[in-house]
Amino acid sequence: MKHTLSVLVQDEAGVLTRIAGLFARRGFNIESLAVGPAEQLGISRITMVVSGDDGIIEQITKQLYKLINVLKVQDIxxxxxxxxxxxxxxxxxxxxxxxxxxxxxxxxxxxVVDISEETLTLEVVGDPGKMVAIVQMLNKFGIKEIARTGKVALVRESGVNTEYLKTIAATAKVS
Incomplete structure (x- = not known):
């Protein structure tokens, strides 16, 4: 199963290298990675998607906390x-x-962010499912290049689970 981890770290040189090294030494693959400044000066948020069962994610979390610059790890x-x-x-x-x-x-x-005689370059923003869907639809035209940022995520303070609401709406339509 894919897990999304939100990691707050001190914004210092080498932090990302140490985290990547931790994953490499243990043979874990990072499927998606996005890093940027967080809400507080000197703190960065790393959002990563990794594969593994709950036990592996727990092990990764414990190992991350052992790194000196890691402040908070949350499986979201x-x-x-x-x-x-x-x-x-x-x-x-x-x-x-x-x-x-x-x-x-x-x-x-x-x-559309760029146009030439033979190509169009599109900017797409949305959830990962939207990315998969548009790539599938554009395949028939011939995709020349793709660049993706990786997932960024924040916990909903409202606690509203939009994925759950989508399943309820889909069930209601079928009835």
Missing amino acids: TQIPCVERELMLIKVSASAINRAEVIELAQVFRAR
């Missing part, structure tokens, strides 16, 4: 969160199919 996988990712995607788009690509981009609320 089962906690209601706001999750976003940014993707730039360059798609083949000749004069023949350009309108269709732009129409598809509008459906996904993507923005």
Whole structure:
């Protein structure tokens, strides 16, 4: 199972290297990684997606806390969160199919950020599921390049689980 970890660290040189080294030494793969300044000066938030069962995640958490610059580790996988990712995607788009690509981009609320005679570059922001869906839809046109930021996430203070609400709405439509 994939887990999302939110890690607060002191913003000092080498912190990310030590964390990556910890994962490498234990043979764990980081599937997604996003790092940036947190709400407090001198603190950074690392959001990472890692695979493993609950026991492995518990072990990773304990190992992270042993690192000197790690302040807080939270597995936010089962906690209601706001999750976003940014993707730039360059798609083949000749004069023949350009309108269709732009129409598809509008459906996904993507923005055209660059255009040439043969390609369109789109900026897509949303949850990871949205990224997968638009890539699947754009595959038929020919994807030239993709760059993704990795997931960033914050816990919902309201406690509202939008994923749960989606399942209720889907069940209601079927009934």
